[in-house]
Amino acid sequence: MSGLIALLDDVASIAKVAASSVDDVIGQAAKAGSKAAGAVIDDAAVTPKYVHGFDASRELPVIWRITKGSLRNKLVFLLPIGLLLANFAPWAIPPLLMLGGAYLCFEGAEKVAHALGVGGHGHEDYPHKDEVIEDPAHLEEQKAQGAIKTDFILSAEIMTIALAAIPPTNFWMEAATLAAVAVMITVAVYGSVAVIVKMDDIGLAMANKGRLGLTRTIGRGLVRGMPGFLKLLTVVGTAAMLWVGGSIIVHGLEQMGFGTLGHLIHDWAYAIGHAVPPALEGATEWFAKAVMDGVLGLALGLVLIPIGEKLVTPAWRAVFSN
Secondary structure (H helix, E strand, O other), X not given: OHHHHHHHHHHHHHHHHHXXXXXXXXXXXXXXXXXXXXXXXXXXXXXXXXXOOOOHHHHHHXXXXXXXXXXXXXXXXXXXHHHHHHHHOHHHHHHHHHHHHHHHHHHHHHXXXXXXXXXXXXXXXXXXXXXXXXXXXXXXXXXXXXXXXXHHHHHHHHHHHHHHHOOOOOHHHHHHHHHHHHHHHHXXXXXXXXXXXXXXXXXXXXXXXXXXXXXXXXXXXXHHHHHHHHHHXXXXXXXXXXXXXXXXXXXXXXXXXXXXXXXXXXXXXXXXXXXXXXXXXXXHHHHHHHHHHHHHHHHHHHHXXXXXXXXXXXXXXXXXXX
């Protein structure tokens, strides 16, 4: 009997450790995922264009296909590469992270330039965008593959940012945390995309078939409000990209021994934060730093636009376009 009790006690102890490990993985994954906010919002803002023009019955299947491709990108390709870097070449992570930050700055600045009509194509300049394809199956295949390729770039940014945010532990904890980040972010992004894409259909159904006047009113509001919401999502995504991209560059420079810019931004934000009432001090300091990081990201992105559009983008399309 005493042996059985000891065994049960050991099992209970193992269960507690396992539960604690799961909690640690989920907690670290949530923190790491939050660091990738810019790329995540951009991913959610970009993907709806890939289902534009499809019959309503094919929208969700296409999104599901892209979701599976995104999970494959993260779990099959990017996660092993990230773990190899973390364990055998950690020195390569800050430069790669800065490369991802520079890409975010480029993307955000390109959107701003395009909106102002001074150049930049944003995500609207993609291969075959003006091509009319009569075969729906071929169109679905082409757009899904295009979305999965674009997702690979954004997923690489997300996984690199998340990897840098994970505290040093052990191989399996890092693997579990990265896998959790991959699944959580993919579900969040493409679940949101599915809701966004179908929201106008939901609103139309509510407006036409709602039994209550309030239901029909809400439905009409959803239909009228979706175009504005998509524009707002683009603006928020652009701001998030510039902020996150700029902060990654500043942090990367600090890690590489060039901390002057980071100290300057910190001191300015601190001074601004202490110029307001104490109750607003923390929020004001954070906002001031975010704005300065964003301005830096915009400036860097504007410098990178001609490089990206004249060199990097043509090279990428030459290799990966069908």
